[in-house]
Amino acid sequence: MFEYLGDRLSKAIQNIKKMGRITEDNIQDAMREIRMALLEADVNYQVVKEFVNKVKEKALGAEVSKSLRPDELFIKIVKDELIDLLGNDQSQLETSKNPTLLMLVGLQGSGKTTTAGKLANYLRKKKSKKPLLVACDIYRPAAISQLKDIGSSLNIPVYEEGIKDPLDIIKNALEYAKTNQYDYIIIDTAGRLHIDEQLMNELKNIATTYNPSEILLVLDAMMGQDAINVINGFNEALNLTGCILTKLDGNTKGGVALSVRYLTNVPIKFVGDGEKLDNLSEFYPVRMAERILDMGDIMGIAEKVEGIISEEEAINQTKRMQSGKFDLEDFLQTFKQIKKLGPLENIIKLLPQARKMGLNDIHIDPKQMAHIEAIILSMTPYERRHPEILKASRKQRIAKGSGRSVEEVNRLLNQFEEMKKMMKMMKNGQMKLPF
Amino acid sequence: MGLFNKLKNIIKKTDEEKEQLNLYDKGLEKTRKEFVSKLNLLGIKYTKISEQYFEELENLLIMADIGVNTVFDFMEKLRNRVKKENISDTKYLTEVIIDELFIIYVDEGNLTDKLNEAPSGPTIILMVGVNGVGKTTTIAKLAYKYKNLGKKVLMIGADTFRAGAVAQLKLWSEKVGCDFIGKEKTDPSGVIYDGLEYALKNDIDLVLIDTAGRLQNKVNLMNELEKMNRVIGKIIPNAPHETLLVIDATTGQNAIMQAEAFKNITNITGIVLTKLDGTAKGGIVLAIKQSVKLPVKFVGLGEGIEDLQPFDIESYIYGLFKDMV
Numbered sequence: 001m002f003e004y005l006g007d008r009l010s011k012a013i014q015n016i017k018k019m020g021r022i023t024e025d026n027i028q029d030a031m032r033e034i035r036m037a038l039l040e041a042d043v044n045y046q047v048v049k050e051f052v053n054k055v056k057e058k059a060l061g062a063e064v065s066k067s068l069r070p071d072e073l074f075i076k077i078v079k080d081e082l083i084d085l086l087g088n089d090q091s092q093l094e095t096s097k098n099p100t101l102l103m104l105v106g107l108q109g110s111g112k113t114t115t116a117g118k119l120a121n122y123l124r125k126k127k128s129k130k131p132l133l134v135a136c137d138i139y140r141p142a143a144i145s146q147l148k149d150i151g152s153s154l155n156i157p158v159y160e161e162g163i164k165d166p167l168d169i170i171k172n173a174l175e176y177a178k179t180n181q182y183d184y185i186i187i188d189t190a191g192r193l194h195i196d197e198q199l200m201n202e203l204k205n206i207a208t209t210y211n212p213s214e215i216l217l218v219l220d221a222m223m224g225q226d227a228i229n230v231i232n233g234f235n236e237a238l239n240l241t242g243c244i245l246t247k248l249d250g251n252t253k254g255g256v257a258l259s260v261r262y263l264t265n266v267p268i269k270f271v272g273d274g275e276k277l278d279n280l281s282e283f284y285p286v287r288m289a290e291r292i293l294d295m296g297d298i299m300g301i302a303e304k305v306e307g308i309i310s311e312e313e314a315i316n317q318t319k320r321m322q323s324g325k326f327d328l329e330d331f332l333q334t335f336k337q338i339k340k341l342g343p344l345e346n347i348i349k350l351l352p353q354a355r356k357m358g359l360n361d362i363h364i365d366p367k368q369m370a371h372i373e374a375i376i377l378s379m380t381p382y383e384r385r386h387p388e389i390l391k392a393s394r395k396q397r398i399a400k401g402s403g404r405s406v407e408e409v410n411r412l413l414n415q416f417e418e419m420k421k422m423m424k425m426m427k428n429g430q431m432k433l434p435f
Numbered sequence: 436m437g438l439f440n441k442l443k444n445i446i447k448k449t450d451e452e453k454e455q456l457n458l459y460d461k462g463l464e465k466t467r468k469e470f471v472s473k474l475n476l477l478g479i480k481y482t483k484i485s486e487q488y489f490e491e492l493e494n495l496l497i498m499a500d501i502g503v504n505t506v507f508d509f510m511e512k513l514r515n516r517v518k519k520e521n522i523s524d525t526k527y528l529t530e531v532i533i534d535e536l537f538i539i540y541v542d543e544g545n546l547t548d549k550l551n552e553a554p555s556g557p558t559i560i561l562m563v564g565v566n567g568v569g570k571t572t573t574i575a576k577l578a579y580k581y582k583n584l585g586k587k588v589l590m591i592g593a594d595t596f597r598a599g600a601v602a603q604l605k606l607w608s609e610k611v612g613c614d615f616i617g618k619e620k621t622d623p624s625g626v627i628y629d630g631l632e633y634a635l636k637n638d639i640d641l642v643l644i645d646t647a648g649r650l651q652n653k654v655n656l657m658n659e660l661e662k663m664n665r666v667i668g669k670i671i672p673n674a675p676h677e678t679l680l681v682i683d684a685t686t687g688q689n690a691i692m693q694a695e696a697f698k699n700i701t702n703i704t705g706i707v708l709t710k711l712d713g714t715a716k717g718g719i720v721l722a723i724k725q726s727v728k729l730p731v732k733f734v735g736l737g738e739g740i741e742d743l744q745p746f747d748i749e750s751y752i753y754g755l756f757k758d759m760v
Contacts, residue, residue, distance in 0.1 A: 039503045042687030045494050108710070108738075109567025109683060113599075141606035146599025153598070193713045220567065224500035224687025226715035233714075247566065252689055366655060 008033040009078065009293065017071040022059050030074065031056055041255030042224050047085070047262050055081050079289050085258050086285035091242060091267035094213040099132075099177045101185050101210060104244075105203055105234060106218035108191030111246035113143060115218050115272055116188040117150035118280035119244075122270075123184050124156065125278075132182040134173040135160035136206075137190040147188055154277060166202065170210055187212070194233025207238055214241045216269065221245045221254035231264050240264075246272035249279070257288065313337070321423045328384040331416060332376045339369065374402040375412050387413060474532070478525045484517060488525060492532070500687055500715070502722025509535060539721050540748045543728060550732070551676045551704065557589075557634045559642045559667060559674035562707075563660065563697055564681035566648030569709035571600065573681055573735060574643045575607035576743035582613055586640040591630035592617025593663065596647035604645050611740070614639065623647065623659060624666045631670045644675070657700050664701060679732060681707045684717030691719065694727040705732035708746065712737045 012030035019026050031052055038048045058077045068076065094100060102119070104112045120131040133151050135158055137143035144160050151158035159173040170187060177185050189206070192199035207215060215238050217231065234240060248254050248271050260266055268283040317334060320326050376384065378401030383390060390398070390413065399406045473495055481488040489510065496506045512535060513528075522528055552558045560577070562570045571594070578588045590608045592615065594600035601617040608615035614637065616630035627644060634642045644667075646660065667674050680703045682690050697703050708717050711734050720731050731746040 036503065039497060040688050042689070045497050107685065107713070109569060111567055140603070141610075142599045142603035145602045146597070149598035195714060220683075220685070222565075222683075222686050222689040224685060224690075224715070224719065225498045226500065226685050226713070227687075229714040230685070255687070 008037045009075070013071040013074055016074055017069070019070060022062060022070050022074060024060060027056065027059055027074065034078070038255060038258070041253035041258075042222075042227070043255035044225065044228050044259035044263060047259050050262075051081060051085060051258075075293065079293055082258070082289040082292060083285050085262050086288055087261040087267050088285055090282060090284045091269050093269060094241065097213050099174070099183050099185050100214075101174075101187070101212040102214045102216060103187045103189065103203075103206065103212040104216050104218050105189050105238065105240075106191060107193065107220070107230060108140070110191065110218045110220045111272060112191060112218045113137065113146050113150065113188050114277075115244055115246055115270075115280070116147065116186050117154060117156075117277050118272060119270070120151075120156045120184070120186055121154050121277050122280050123186075124154075129184050130182050131156060131184040131186055132173065132177050132180075133158040134170060134185060134187045136166040136169055136187050138163045138166060139190040143188075143190065150277065166206060167209060170206060174210070194230050194237075200233075200237045204237055215239065216241065217243045217266070219243055219245055219256060219260070221248040221252045221256055221271075223256050227256045228259060228263055231260060231266065235264050235266055240266045242267050242269040244268070244270045244272065244280075245283070248273045249275075326420060326423060328376055328379065328387050328416060329381065331419075332373070332384065335369075335373060335376075339373075371402070371404055371408065372412060375399075375404055375409055378402040387416065474529065478529050481525050484523055484525055484528060489514065496718070498716075499718035501718035502688060502691060502725075505539065505722040505725050508725075509539065536721065537748065540724050542725070547730065553671075553674070553676050556671065557631075557639045557642050557674075558676045559631070559644065559671055561644045561646065561663070561667070561675040561678045561701075562681060563646050563678060563701065563703070564648060565693055566597070568648065568681045568683040568686075569735060570594075570648065570681045571604050571607065571645055572738075573679075573707050573709060573733070573743065574604065574645050575611055576735065576740055577733075578608070578611045578613050578641075578643055579740045580743060581641050582611060587638060588613040589630065589634050589637075589639040589642045590615050590617070591627055591642060591644045593623040593626045593630075594645050594647040595619055595621050595623045595626060600645070600647070617645075624662045627663055627666050628670065631667065635670070657696075660701055677704045677732075678702055679705050679707050680729070681709055682719070682723075684708055684711045684719075685713065685715040686719060688719070688722075691722055691726060694723045694729055698727055698729065703729055705730055707731070707733045707735065707743075709735035711735060712742070 009030065012033040015026045015029055016022060034055065035048055035052050038051065039045070043051075055078055058081070059074055062073055062077060093102075104116055104119075106112050116133055120133050123129040123131045133147060133156060135144040135147045137147070144162065148158045148160065159169075159176055161169045161172065166187075166189065173185060173187075176182075187206075189203060190199070192203075194200065206212075217234050217240050219227065219231070223230070231240075231243070243260050243266050245254065245257055245260075245268055248257075257268060257271075260268055271281050271283050273279050273281060313333075317326075317330055320330050375398060378398045379387075379390075383394065383398075390409075395406050395409050399409050402409075477488065477491055477495065480491075492513075493506060493510050496509065497503065501509070513532065516522065516531060516535075517528065522531065550558070550560070562574055564570050574590055578590055582588050588611070590604055590613060592601040592604040594604070595618065601619045605615050605617060614633070616626065616633050618626050618629075623646065630642065630644070633639070644663075646663065664675070678701055680694060680697050682693065686693070694703070694706070706720065706723065706729050708720055708731050711717050717734075723729055724731070731748075733743055734746050734751075736742045736744060
């Protein structure tokens, strides 16, 4: 998301860098760039105005210390103010009641049903809970079957009674959850406009009757300036406990993240950042601010890797890498684990300065990844352990077996050799990791 | 002819046209109330043009999602006109504002809201757009509209990616009473192939193809769209006759990127702007018209199956500014 701010900012602060201190004159460009970047990211107009004024005020009043250059100081002020906008602390999901009732609300098309699935998956996988999905979108054609499809792909049960009054469905779902010892109940409601009184009343009724622990607004990160009307509409009717920002992958700049907390005090609890049902992350204001400023999100990478690659395995492989014994068999294992992380682009973007290195627009073709795997799988285990024995006839056999060309087999082997060299260099301290 | 004369002419239009305007009116009512009252209030607050007036006007336009660059260009133009024509009265400027907004859209032509129909055989319309913008519902509305015009309509459910998408479209086809071909979890191009064969065999007039909501930077999903186009063109030369990009009126600046990205990989012929019945202003279509040169062909003004209207910039602006005439 809006990496552009980092980019624009680094250009704009060149002026400040040359100066000994921050003056109204030398931050003018930077302030204009920040304003444009925020507006282009759909941050609420009012928020932009106040943010820009605050940064300016603090920057002009700030004392340049020995430890920080003026440009560093300026970036620090921007970062602190961003964190302030985003809400300082990470906001946890309510867990006090048993079963805990979570209700998802939002406009049509914001991604409620998919998010319900992601949330259930998150609760089971990361929190070891037993979630139950409840289908209460009785209006959109096939919404119930969509939730059921998602549930069955996750192997998480979906409670549904077809098209019935949601109040009755929830009542029965609660009983069902109690007898079957589910500790989380996630209600998927129908999408509606915040100004549709009749449908908003339906939600109010559910809220007053069952008093959910969390009422979460599912919000499309691509929303424009109208977002504030939507958030206020839902918040006034339902007293939201939090917000889940969806569709934050892609080129979405997601400025709405900066507006929500500041204007309504509703915290963002999760962020949906991909199409897969694993793609839901807890929202951390500091990390988000660092990402906006292109400082990377190493913690985010660590968390994605966690649970997919076991620590033991990771240590083992690092050892092999360092000892120079890393062979194609190890490579294949690493490769398989990386594949589990989902699209690599999403991970690479979290690296510090990814944008500067031109990595943010990188495209990794999943087909190419599949080809590499096919080539390695066409080798015998002995060949994988001893790639140096691969000569013309073996290579031809491997090419045939994988349906690729001998050139591709050669390219892979060359790349693998290069990689091994790099690993040795890293071990010998001749080369540092980019972070 | 100034916009105001145009607006006045609209009021004199036939009953049928008036009815269409009323529908616009109803859908845009909340939008209009908010924007017009704010613009009017601004004129009352500042009778004379000042820096504060300009600043608040800029705020209003940005809040309408017209697009940051478009707004900044627009403000510059407006300031120049004010200087050149020596305008000081905000009441007169209000007229200039509407006029200039109108010009943003009509500039460089390409305004037709007519669908390009096949001279013979079925007309193929491919619907594309990101997740959740209302593609499936829009297809239902279009099918309903053309069925009522006596056309034989086929829906093809080629969104084989999102869970439940094919089922959703199938239910709509039953409601509308039109033919349907679709299958989940298969190659979408294969589904399209089957659907088009069916269309040729059964003398279908209009084929509406639903595709998966693909985020615009997902290369492999984009490749899939290219493949669909190849398949369609192979079975029916010169098809698709229209490729409509569906855009959600609540979308901000990202809509411009959506339009650019889709236009780069496929021949988008127009836009359907959905969800205009909320409080969103959908002003981004002005920016899209200006930068990507894509006209809006239809607008969705509600959840009812009949709530789809051909886009007409005059009606659109009339809906936004009626109170001021």
